[in-house]
Amino acid sequence: MPKYKGVVDSLAAQLRDGRWPAGHRLPTHRKLAADEGIAVVTASRVYAELEGMGLVSSEQGRGTFVRDLAAAAGEEFDQRSVAVDALDLSFNYPAVPGQAELLRQALRDLAAGGDLDALLRYQPPRGRDQDRDAVARHLHRRGLDVGREQILIVNGAQQGLAVTAMALFQPGDVVAVDALTYPGFVVLARTLGLEPAPLPVTEIGPDLKALEQLCRRRRVRAVYAMPTLHNPLGWVLDHSQRAQLVSIAHRYGVSIIEDASYAYLVEDAPPPLATLAPDLTVYVSGLSKSVAPGLRIGFIAAPAALVPALERIIRATTWHTPGLTTALACRWLTDGTVDRLEEQKRDDARLRQSIASEVLAGLGGVGHPSSYFVWLPLPQDARPDRIAAALADRRIAVSTAEPFATTSTVPHALRLALGSVGIPDLRNALPAVREEVDHDPFR
Numbered sequence: 001m002p003k004y005k006g007v008v009d010s011l012a013a014q015l016r017d018g019r020w021p022a023g024h025r026l027p028t029h030r031k032l033a034a035d036e037g038i039a040v041v042t043a044s045r046v047y048a049e050l051e052g053m054g055l056v057s058s059e060q061g062r063g064t065f066v067r068d069l070a071a072a073a074g075e076e077f078d079q080r081s082v083a084v085d086a087l088d089l090s091f092n093y094p095a096v097p098g099q100a101e102l103l104r105q106a107l108r109d110l111a112a113g114g115d116l117d118a119l120l121r122y123q124p125p126r127g128r129d130q131d132r133d134a135v136a137r138h139l140h141r142r143g144l145d146v147g148r149e150q151i152l153i154v155n156g157a158q159q160g161l162a163v164t165a166m167a168l169f170q171p172g173d174v175v176a177v178d179a180l181t182y183p184g185f186v187v188l189a190r191t192l193g194l195e196p197a198p199l200p201v202t203e204i205g206p207d208l209k210a211l212e213q214l215c216r217r218r219r220v221r222a223v224y225a226m227p228t229l230h231n232p233l234g235w236v237l238d239h240s241q242r243a244q245l246v247s248i249a250h251r252y253g254v255s256i257i258e259d260a261s262y263a264y265l266v267e268d269a270p271p272p273l274a275t276l277a278p279d280l281t282v283y284v285s286g287l288s289k290s291v292a293p294g295l296r297i298g299f300i301a302a303p304a305a306l307v308p309a310l311e312r313i314i315r316a317t318t319w320h321t322p323g324l325t326t327a328l329a330c331r332w333l334t335d336g337t338v339d340r341l342e343e344q345k346r347d348d349a350r351l352r353q354s355i356a357s358e359v360l361a362g363l364g365g366v367g368h369p370s371s372y373f374v375w376l377p378l379p380q381d382a383r384p385d386r387i388a389a390a391l392a393d394r395r396i397a398v399s400t401a402e403p404f405a406t407t408s409t410v411p412h413a414l415r416l417a418l419g420s421v422g423i424p425d426l427r428n429a430l431p432a433v434r435e436e437v438d439h440d441p442f443r
């Protein structure tokens with residue numbers, strides 16, 4: 001075994017055992033080389049391997065740091081946990097290079113110029129006027145014409161969905177959801193004692209005839225929809241589908257919860273449902289996918305009549321979002337940083353999607369050209385669990401259809417998140433996915 005492998009193994013074991021706290025700066029490459037009796041280039045290789053294993057992060061010009069392993073992604077209860085040294089194709093937290101540096105600079109600017117005392121006090125539950133103005137201007141660029149009086153700032157889109165659901169529903173209410181949908185909404189609906197009623201899906205959208213039939217049969221309180229970039233199927237509803245959905249909602253008095261968490265990835269999308277049916281639609285989005293999930297900044301744009309109820313629930317639960325991150329996020333909304341990151345991530349997603357369609361050609365994968373995920377249907381006799389387990393053995397985490405399915409029979413498919421690993425890792429991981437799918441003995 002080459003000597004450097006021994007050094008990698010020993011450091012990896014110590015890092016996993018928690019020998020150093022998260023954020024601890026490790027010795028320079030030169031110092032590590034001297035300590036271990038290896039060349040400096042070899043020490044750099046050691047750190048590169050540890051970085052590839054997800055144990056350390058290196059920052060240009062600053063050094064190598066111990067990663068916070070407890071904060072590894074994919075720990076949500078509706079998602080399988082992901083080994084820290086695995087390539088994570090199960091959960092999306094897209095980042096472009098330099099985001100940590102952006103944060104460092106923004107914190108410096110805030111410290112130098114902001115009214116920090118104001119950030120230490122309680123804030124209005126729906127956010128300060130100037131912050132809600134910044135959100136309203138941002139949403140305007142997405143085709144939403146709302147003033148700040150209709151905006152509420154929340155702790156991520158997930159809290160936006162939770163607050164909306166608490167304001168709209170009583171236990172037992174029926175909410176129409178896609179047969180394959182974002183798992184966080186289903187967890188929420190079940191937690192609140194709602195009845196999620198699945199709508200059959202096609203590659204281009206939900207079966208709207210089935211929605212109409214459901215509304216005729218049952219008292220449907222709301223429909224949960226992702227018209228602009230559906231997770232996991234990647235569809236974008238066209239004008240006529242949107243008009244149809246809105247017409248059903250109007251005729252049957254059904255509210256719409258429009259989740260636009262991934263809408264920023266689609267340029268020139270048709271108007272949001274909230275623009276077509278402003279009196280019925282609660283629009284929920286956030287900065288997790290366009291900027292960073294750790295900020296926990298999301299927003300709701302709601303019909304004016306619903307705002308007091310939403311505000312009361314925010315007051316009763318979290319009171320408001322943390323002032324510091326809200327100020328930071330709104331600064332980025334105002335100075336063009338968010339627009340820039342969105343553009344970079346659109347390009348990044350396009351590149352990743354094109355790599356996926358090249359590597360997975362012929363397997364029938366479904367994905368919008370600028371989205372961060374691929375839905376890979378498998379033949380009825382394939383074994384998605386076995387494929388996911390075989391990939392886990394190869395240190396690649398993927399999701400099966402299970403967490404996304406709202407029907408009792410779960411379709412055979414894999415859902416691949418393309419946004420969380422580096423491009424070279426993606427190029428390595430996707431062929432392995434293809435191999436396992438191709439070689440599945442039950443295919």
Ligand SMILES: Cc1ncc(COP(=O)(O)O)c(C=O)c1O
Nearest residue numbers: 156157158182231261286288298
């Ligand atoms: C469709 C959708 N909605 C909402 C969320 C929650 O995002 P946030 O981190 O803003 O709470 C996610 C996260 O994956 C998502 O995919």
